[in-house]
Amino acid sequence: MSNFGDYLRKVREERRSGDATFSVRQLASRVGVEPSYLSKVERGQQQPPSEKTIAALANELDEDPDVLLALAGKVSGDLQSIIRRRPKLFAELIRQLKDMPDHAVLRLVREVRDGEW
Amino acid sequence: MSNFGDYLRKVREERRSGDATFSVRQLASRVGVEPSYLSKVERGQQQPPSEKTIAALANELDEDPDVLLALAGKVSGDLQSIIRRRPKLFAELIRQLKDMPDHAVLRLVREVRDGEW
DNA sequence: GGTAGTGTGTAGTATATGGTACACGCATGA
DNA sequence: TCATGCGTGTACCATATACTACACACTACC
Numbered sequence A, B: 001m002s003n004f005g006d007y008l009r010k011v012r013e014e015r016r017s018g019d020a021t022f023s024v025r026q027l028a029s030r031v032g033v034e035p036s037y038l039s040k041v042e043r044g045q046q047q048p049p050s051e052k053t054i055a056a057l058a059n060e061l062d063e064d065p066d067v068l069l070a071l072a073g074k075v076s077g078d079l080q081s082i083i084r085r086r087p088k089l090f091a092e093l094i095r096q097l098k099d100m101p102d103h104a105v106l107r108l109v110r111e112v113r114d115g116e117w
Numbered sequence C: 001g002g003t004a005g006t007g008t009g010t011a012g013t014a015t016a017t018g019g020t021a022c023a024c025g026c027a028t029g030a
Numbered sequence D: 001t002c003a004t005g006c007g008t009g010t011a012c013c014a015t016a017t018a019c020t021a022c023a024c025a026c027t028a029c030c
Helices: A004-018 A024-031 A035-042 A051-061 A065-071 A077-085 A087-098 A102-113 B004-018 B024-031 B035-042 B051-061 B065-071 B077-085 B087-098 B102-113
Strands: none
Touching (some): A051 A065, A065 B087, A077 A087, A087 B065, A087 B077, A102 B087, B004 B035, B004 B051, B004 B065, B024 B035, B051 B065, B077 B087
């Protein structure tokens, strides 16, 4: 699920199967936008919405806001702070991560979490 | 040097000591913006400029565009692609990196570069 | 067969973004 | 003392962004 709109629609329809209030209209209303706008966002005919609206969507859908923000190409404050503190280092890291397979990244995350750093 | 404007001014003044053509006016002219605008950007009174303008600045100042873009909070295409492909993984990695000391990140980069991954 | 709910198309809009235009005051040097 | 170059302040502006407003067509229920 590689883009914001598809992901949003998928999540909304999952919620909807359990709870009939997750129509485009209902969700848009609770989030505070027009249904036609939300519909276009889900189909990728609009750019992803503002961070405020994304946060509201995440809240209503009980989703991780960071994931939605990442999918929308809006980078979290944490990431910004890393970039600002060590830009060259970060650029280099990204260059390396680009060609790193999933299992390698997973191993890194595991090692870091287990305090090996 | 933690923000775009300060960094830009520092680099420009370094170049200037060697070459008198690196005044605000001269650089702005070559980049194709107004000097007052460039001045405000350097002092942080304007948001960082567009990616196009940042690229032109990087070119004229012989700087790494990725670093300037990172400082400006504009994330590179490579990073976007990573985020889109593996958003949760990336969010987790960032959470870990946040508290990682410099030497740990450096070690990671070194290991990756040396093919240990 | 009307009405209630569904998603969507089109047209328009307020505000933010990314600048321009031009003038001002300060140094420096001739 | 005045021309030249420096950075900067103020006012304005064109375009893009992030939406709104409203109507339309389809389905299902009764």
